[in-house]
Amino acid sequence: MQGPSVLTINSGSSSIRFALFTTAQSLIRRLHGKIDRVGQHEGSWRSHQVPLANLANDSSHLAVLETWLRSYRPEDLFDEKGRLTAELRALAPDRRMGANPHANGGLLLRDLKLPDFRDYAVDVPAPGKVVSRATRVAGVFLRDVMKLNMAERNFRVFGPDETESNRLSALFEVTSRAITGELVEGDTQIAPDGRVMEVLSEHLCQSGLYRPRSEQESRHHSRLSAARCQHATFGHRPLPAQPQLHQCRRCGKGAGTTVVGHRCRGIALRYRHRCMEMGQQ
Incomplete structure (x- = not known):
């Protein structure tokens, strides 16, 4: 059977190896004898189809499916409770957007007033x-x-x-x-x-379900961009409490249009630039 592709990730002094993916191609060939009876799966639209469709009634199909899924070596990726191993969990970066409490639905929720x-x-x-x-x-x-x-x-x-x-x-x-x-x-x-x-x-x-800063934190600076609180993970320093108002020169805006920024010299979210001109939702 064709082995899975393996990815090696260096984490500090140790290396982590785990399967990236595998296919049922060689397994189906073994099951059916020749591949042209079921069609080419790899590199074709059939890769999105069901290669083994008789699992409920054919034990040989079920055995092939088990062999296929075990080729991913889940025991190397998950612990006995089904969680990612500590080595893999440690690879997740701390500054990803989803780690921001304003983007994580559940950390800053506030109760609504609800009728009966x-x-x-x-x-x-x-x-x-x-x-x-x-x-x-x-x-x-x-x-x-x-x-x-x-x-x-x-x-x-x-x-x-x-x-x-x-x-x-x-x-x-x-x-x-x-x-x-x-x-x-x-x-x-x-x-x-x-x-x-x-x-x-x-x-x-x-x-759009992520609320702007003015609705989450306070009533102050209600016209400022929501970016400072919602996307504070960009760049190495926090945005100022009161970003400088300036005339945008290269954003394609008309003359006299005042926007909120922080000396933005390029496209929003570009590395080292702490400006995201989203406006209030």
Whole structure:
């Protein structure tokens, strides 16, 4: 059987060796006798398919799968409780973005003011007597959550342009969709301070869940970028408490546009430059 590819990582005075990957190609060849009966897997679209599809009824297929998975040598990667070994855990850098407490959902959470969910129960006196939609009821609940936390400004709703189609339009009774661009004739339920963020990219919706500094820490400097607290791991020194206001010369902005920065001389997030002109969410 073809052995797995091996990666060697030097960590201090010791070296760690573990399997990177392997394939079922040689195993399937052994099982089927010749490869053309099942098709070429390596380097083709079939590598994303199921090479062994009869595991429930064919013990030989199951044995091949076990041999394949054991070729990864999980005993070298995980301890008896299924955790990464201490040597591998030690390789994780301390300054990665996910280690920042502002990006780790769970370290800086604050309780929302929530209404009693029992008040939103739908009374059904008998089967078939009531027509209701669960998401429309949820929209009313979210509307009241938004209302209760409006003063704290710590609750937003993110979605890929589907607030109304998902029956959550009750939110627009107390807030609007957020927009930073120009309003045009026909725009409704849209405002610069809206608390509903709609954007088709679900990746952006996910990243937008991280709140800006002004909503996490204090009411001071509410117009400053969120970067100082959320991305303090960039560079070797912390950003100043009050970044210098300057005219951006090479960012493609119009004349007279004031932006927040720290003597930024290049692209945001470039090594040694401690400026990320995100603006307030």
